[in-house]
Amino acid sequence: MTGLRAGIRLKHSAVLARMLLVFFRRRVLRAGVFKSASVRVFSGVCAALLLAAMCTGSYFFLRPLTDETAVWDLLFNTATASLLLWIQIAFLLVKVLFINAEGMLQLSYQLPVTNRERSAAFLMYEAAMTAVVAAAGLVSLAVSALILLGPSAAGYIVASIVLPAALTYLILSALYQVLTRLWILVGLSRMAGLLNVLVLFALLAYYSTRMTGIVQDISGAYLRKETAYNWVTSVSWAWNTHGPWLTTAGALLAAALLLVLTFALAPNQHIRQSRFLKLPGSVRLRRVLGPYDWCLLRSAQTVAAGAMSLALFAYLLLAKPSVTPLWGLAALSFGGLYQFTATQQLRLLPGAQEPAWRVYLRLIRAQLVLLAVFAVPAAALAVGLRPEQLAQGATALAACAGGAVMTTCISIVFPAEKDNPFSVFLGLSVVLVTAGVALIGLGLLNLPPWAVVVSLLAAAAAFVWYAIQGIHSSEARRRNVQGTVGSEVRRRGRTPDAGRRGDDAARPHVLDGH
Amino acid sequence: MSLLSVKDVSYSYDGIVNVLLDVSFDVEEGAITGLVGPNGSGKSTLIKNIFDLVKLQSGTIHIGGHEHARPEAKQQAIYLSSNDYLPEFLTAREYITMMARLFDVTVDHGKALALFREFSMEGRYDDLVEDYSHGMRKKTQLVSALVVRPPLIVIDETLNGIDLEALHLAEKEFRRVREEGGSILLCTHDFSVLERLADRTVFLDLGHVVYDEPTGDLVAEHGSVAEMVFDYLETSQR
Numbered sequence: 236m237t238g239l240r241a242g243i244r245l246k247h248s249a250v251l252a253r254m255l256l257v258f259f260r261r262r263v264l265r266a267g268v269f270k271s272a273s274v275r276v277f278s279g280v281c282a283a284l285l286l287a288a289m290c291t292g293s294y295f296f297l298r299p300l301t302d303e304t305a306v307w308d309l310l311f312n313t314a315t316a317s318l319l320l321w322i323q324i325a326f327l328l329v330k331v332l333f334i335n336a337e338g339m340l341q342l343s344y345q346l347p348v349t350n351r352e353r354s355a356a357f358l359m360y361e362a363a364m365t366a367v368v369a370a371a372g373l374v375s376l377a378v379s380a381l382i383l384l385g386p387s388a389a390g391y392i393v394a395s396i397v398l399p400a401a402l403t404y405l406i407l408s409a410l411y412q413v414l415t416r417l418w419i420l421v422g423l424s425r426m427a428g429l430l431n432v433l434v435l436f437a438l439l440a441y442y443s444t445r446m447t448g449i450v451q452d453i454s455g456a457y458l459r460k461e462t463a464y465n466w467v468t469s470v471s472w473a474w475n476t477h478g479p480w481l482t483t484a485g486a487l488l489a490a491a492l493l494l495v496l497t498f499a500l501a502p503n504q505h506i507r508q509s510r511f512l513k514l515p516g517s518v519r520l521r522r523v524l525g526p527y528d529w530c531l532l533r534s535a536q537t538v539a540a541g542a543m544s545l546a547l548f549a550y551l552l553l554a555k556p557s558v559t560p561l562w563g564l565a566a567l568s569f570g571g572l573y574q575f576t577a578t579q580q581l582r583l584l585p586g587a588q589e590p591a592w593r594v595y596l597r598l599i600r601a602q603l604v605l606l607a608v609f610a611v612p613a614a615a616l617a618v619g620l621r622p623e624q625l626a627q628g629a630t631a632l633a634a635c636a637g638g639a640v641m642t643t644c645i646s647i648v649f650p651a652e653k654d655n656p657f658s659v660f661l662g663l664s665v666v667l668v669t670a671g672v673a674l675i676g677l678g679l680l681n682l683p684p685w686a687v688v689v690s691l692l693a694a695a696a697a698f699v700w701y702a703i704q705g706i707h708s709s710e711a712r713r714r715n716v717q718g719t720v721g722s723e724v725r726r727r728g729r730t731p732d733a734g735r736r737g738d739d740a741a742r743p744h745v746l747d748g749h
Numbered sequence: 750m751s752l753l754s755v756k757d758v759s760y761s762y763d764g765i766v767n768v769l770l771d772v773s774f775d776v777e778e779g780a781i782t783g784l785v786g787p788n789g790s791g792k793s794t795l796i797k798n799i800f801d802l803v804k805l806q807s808g809t810i811h812i813g814g815h816e817h818a819r820p821e822a823k824q825q826a827i828y829l830s831s832n833d834y835l836p837e838f839l840t841a842r843e844y845i846t847m848m849a850r851l852f853d854v855t856v857d858h859g860k861a862l863a864l865f866r867e868f869s870m871e872g873r874y875d876d877l878v879e880d881y882s883h884g885m886r887k888k889t890q891l892v893s894a895l896v897v898r899p900p901l902i903v904i905d906e907t908l909n910g911i912d913l914e915a916l917h918l919a920e921k922e923f924r925r926v927r928e929e930g931g932s933i934l935l936c937t938h939d940f941s942v943l944e945r946l947a948d949r950t951v952f953l954d955l956g957h958v959v960y961d962e963p964t965g966d967l968v969a970e971h972g973s974v975a976e977m978v979f980d981y982l983e984t985s986q987r
């Protein structure tokens with residue numbers, strides 16, 4: 236069997252990778268509004284039409300430039316620069332998905348696969364996801380190039396898309412394992428996933444700030460009719476300098492080495508990740524804080540949000556004198572995105588039933604406590620160093636509180652059920668698009684400041700009202716109160732009584748046929 | 750011939766307290782071996798070691814003559830965990846098909862459907878596992894093991910949570926597995942099941958093997974498996 240001597244049966248890894256893809260298709264892509272088949276079909280048709288439109292537009296745009304080799308070089312080099320960003324985003328998304336899906340990982344432990352086969356399966360799955368993202372971003376350019384340039388476009392596609400994508404992905408995979416080993420060495424193994432995601436996020440943020448400069452360098456070289464070397468387009472440069480065969484061989488060798496490195500560095504056993512962390516000194520606050528507060532304050536997501544906030548605060552403090560660093564605390568509200576789902580167990584306790592508004596108050600209080608924990612020392616530092624930004628700081632803190640209201644609402648309306656963070660991402664996207672459109676509208680209307688404040692307060696009130704309604708509906712569904720969402724009731728109705736007991740409803744299902 | 754061989758296995762999570770200490774026992778071909786012990790006795794850690802879910806620290810484990818972490822060993826044994834984790838996004842048919850592929854056997858859906866019917870789950874074979882109750886998931890785990898039928902089935906308290914009718918049926922199927930030459934390592938707190946099924950019982954306490962004897966001998970000596978366990982736990986030997 237393939238790879239048996241090396242301890243890896245690729246067929247087994249492929250079967251497991253296929254299961255992971257089914258998980259993505261059925262669980263992740265059916266979150267929220269995508270539960271509806273008609274919405275999925277509509278979205279699929281829209282995506283296909285968009286893709287066709289992009290390919291057609293790209294074809295007609297590029298047709299007059301068919302003979303301009305320098306333009307094709309420019310296009311594919313800039314495509315490589317954006318490809319690297321997309322691959323980082325895809326890699327990060329897949330890692331975030333699995334950090335929050337411990338149960339999903341545990342499924343694989345019952346299967347007859349070795350740890351290396353499991354690692355290989357995850358590598359295959361992530362590679363497939365990354366390939367889809369890369370293909371979605373660059374398919375229009377690749378299709379147009381193939382139609383207009385014929386087989387000679389293959390060189391561009393391989394040198395500027397396929398090889399850079401594969402190498403970037405493998406570098407990220409190896410880096411992820413190096414980081415994991417590092418966290419294990421310093422005794423932070425149970426936070427390794429979270430810390431890795433933070434590092435990858437920092438890397439992504441850094442690259443995105445550099446990307447404009449990289450694209451400008453590539454464009455500048457084109458305008459000056461020069462062949463300038465840029466590290467992002469190394470493969471393409473090698474392709475033109477050393478020829479396709481040598482470059483392909485070199486890239487494949489590098490890919491093989493990275494693959495071996497990734498497998499060699501992968502921990503032999505799964506490292507269980509902490510969901511909650513007992514913070515030092517927190518026991519003293521036992522009398523002041525309640526379970527809802529602890530759920531947020533001890534959550535690993537909150538730790539990640541806190542780390543991001545501190546990094547942003549430090550960046551704004553040191554590098555942006557015109558902006559109050561208190562805006563950095565806005566990242567804290569991200570910790571609230573999982574709060575409603577994480578506190579579900581508290582509402583299931585006997586005697587824990589209480590009105591929806593009280594549950595909401597508990598949720599929002601936790602967010603405000605978190606904000607206060609960071610805001611008090613941060614505000615003291617910011618005002619001490621930049622007293623002239625006092626008013627701006629107050630606005631920033633008010634906005635952070637508004638962010639808490641918003642994320643609490645998202646956590647309720649788009650709960651991260653069954654370890655699926657994509658429902659949260661979906662909710663976040665919907666809110667950001669709505670907020671963006673609303674802000675553009677406010678800008679266009681050019682309202683006076685008091686009217687803007689009133690509008691924002693009204694929006695916050697709407698978020699609060701919608702969140703309380705969401706809690707009410709969620710609790711009503713859980714307690715099977717009639718009159719909740721029809722599709723949910725019908726769907727759940729199948730489990731207790733699937734209508735397969737024959738004609739006698741009183742007949743116990745277990746006796747059916749016996 | 751022993752299908753599972755555990756020799757001198759010790760394990761510690763923190764390097765201070767030994768959860769397992771020089772544990773040795775065998776599961777013979779065509780035999781059902783019971784594994785009992787109070788909470789914290791090391792049963793789950795032992796099973797994790799057998800399936801390479803934690804790194805073996807000392808001793809050796811062989812399954813079907815192969816070192817336990819090897820792919821060949823993985824083909825020999827199926828693990829039914831104590832929880833009801835199943836891929837909720839698959840149907841039972843898809844789950845069993847996947848298991849059959851992983852074990853390199855041809856799946857007999859007719860047999861699976863018959864078992865579903867016998868386990869009172871008729872008509873649910875093509876439903877998503879998501880819609881199954883806790884008991885149904887446990888029974889699906891059992892059905893997958895009975896359909897795939899590798900040489901060794903390791904059952905970690907999977908029988909907890911299934912109804913009496915299903916338990917009776919499961920016992921019948923386990924006897925059939927034994928008659929066909931298969932082996933079962935049955936970890937359970939249900940001593941009466943062990944008395945009815947297990948050819949041999951291994952009693953683990955605080956990481957040590959206290960007894961590893963034929964179940965009949967233990968019952969003859971102590972009156973019952975329950976008496977054997979409770980007598981020991983109340984003595985100063987512990």
